[in-house]
Amino acid sequence: MTRLSLADVTLRRGGRFVLESVDAVFEAGRLTAVIGPNGAGKSTLLEVAAGLLRPDAGEVLLGGEPIRAIAPRRLASIRAYLPQSPRAEWPVSVERLVALGLSPQLPAFGSLPARWQPAIDGALARFDLLALRERSATRLSGGELARAMLARAVVAEPRLLIVDEPSAGLDPRHAHEAARQLRALADGGCTVVVALHDLDLAARIADEVVALKDGRLLAAGPARDVLTGPILTALYDMPVKVEEEARDVSIRFGD
Numbered sequence: 001m002t003r004l005s006l007a008d009v010t011l012r013r014g015g016r017f018v019l020e021s022v023d024a025v026f027e028a029g030r031l032t033a034v035i036g037p038n039g040a041g042k043s044t045l046l047e048v049a050a051g052l053l054r055p056d057a058g059e060v061l062l063g064g065e066p067i068r069a070i071a072p073r074r075l076a077s078i079r080a081y082l083p084q085s086p087r088a089e090w091p092v093s094v095e096r097l098v099a100l101g102l103s104p105q106l107p108a109f110g111s112l113p114a115r116w117q118p119a120i121d122g123a124l125a126r127f128d129l130l131a132l133r134e135r136s137a138t139r140l141s142g143g144e145l146a147r148a149m150l151a152r153a154v155v156a157e158p159r160l161l162i163v164d165e166p167s168a169g170l171d172p173r174h175a176h177e178a179a180r181q182l183r184a185l186a187d188g189g190c191t192v193v194v195a196l197h198d199l200d201l202a203a204r205i206a207d208e209v210v211a212l213k214d215g216r217l218l219a220a221g222p223a224r225d226v227l228t229g230p231i232l233t234a235l236y237d238m239p240v241k242v243e244e245e246a247r248d249v250s251i252r253f254g255d
Contacts, residue, residue: 002028002063002078002159002191009048009058018044019055019215026193026208028159031186033206033223034195037236040212042195043084043164049193050081050162062160080158084165084195086149088137094148095133098123101152123155126181128174142169150178160191167198179205199251203227211235227251 004026011019019041026032026049034042047053048060051067060067067075080101088097099112099120112120124130127147132140140148146169153161166182167175183205186192196202202209202223209226211219213235219226232240232251243250 003061004049004160004191004193005061006045006049007059007061009045009055009060011044011048011053011055017215019048022058022212022215022217024049024210024217024220026191028191029186029189030207031183031192031194031205032208032210033202034193034210034212035197035199035202035235036212036218039214041215042212044215045210045212046081046162046164046193046195047083050079051075052081077156078158079160079162080153080156082149082153082161082163082166084168086145088140088145088148091136091138093134094129094137094140095120095124097137097148098129098151098155101155103156119155119157123151126154126177127151128177143171143174146170147174147178150181154181154185157185158190160193161185162193164195165197166194167196167201175201199227199232203251 006022006024009019009022010017022045034045036042044053048055051060054068062070096112099116102116102119124133127150129147129151132144137145137148150166153163163182166178170178179201182192182194186207206223208221209223210217211226211231218235219231227242229240229242232242236253238253241252243252
C-alpha cells in the first residue's frame, strides 16, 4: 500500500508562487481528483507529487519516505506519471511504446521479451489498441496516442499512478473506458491521482477531491464534501449548481 503526502509544499517561478503551503494526502486504494481553474497549479502539483519537481519548501513523502531519497530506478518501479498532452517523438510501434512502461532495460531493437507479452497484450486490450499494435506511434491520432500513453502508464501495474487530464482528446466511449480503468486500478489498491477539468467525471469516479486556486488549497476531502455549489462557486468565480439524483451528480455553471 502506497500513501503519498505533501506537507506545506511551496514552489515559486519567476518570483511568484505557483504553489503556496499546500498540504494534501493521497491514500492507497483511493482515486483523488485534483481540480481548479487554468493556472491554479494542478499540473505543477502533480509534477511535485511525482518527484519530478523539487519544491522550494515543504516535503513529499511516499510510503512515509521522502520521495527525493528514493532511488530513481526504485521510484520508477512504484510510480507511473503521465503528463498532459504527451507526444511520441520516435516512430516505434504502439506495442513497443506501451512496453516502455515496463522497464528502462527493454532492448532498443528486436523482439520483446516473452515474459512481458501478457502484460503488454492486456494493456493494449484495456485501451482498445490491439488492432493498432503494429502502427507507428507517430501516425496515431491525438486520441489514439492518448490511449497508448495511458496503456504505457498502467502496463506495469504501478502502486502510484499520477495522470494529468486523462480524458483530453478522447471520444466519449474511450473517455468512459479510461475512467473505468483508472477506477479499477484504485479499487485494486493503487494510489491514483488525476487532474481533471471535467467535474461530472470527477463526481463519478473520485473518492477524494483536492481543489486548488491560485496555487493554494481551497478545499480537500471526500468528493461529496468538496463538489458542492458554494465551494465550486468560490473555486471558479461564477455560480455553480450541483444537482443530485439517485447516484448521479450533475454540475452546471452559470445562473
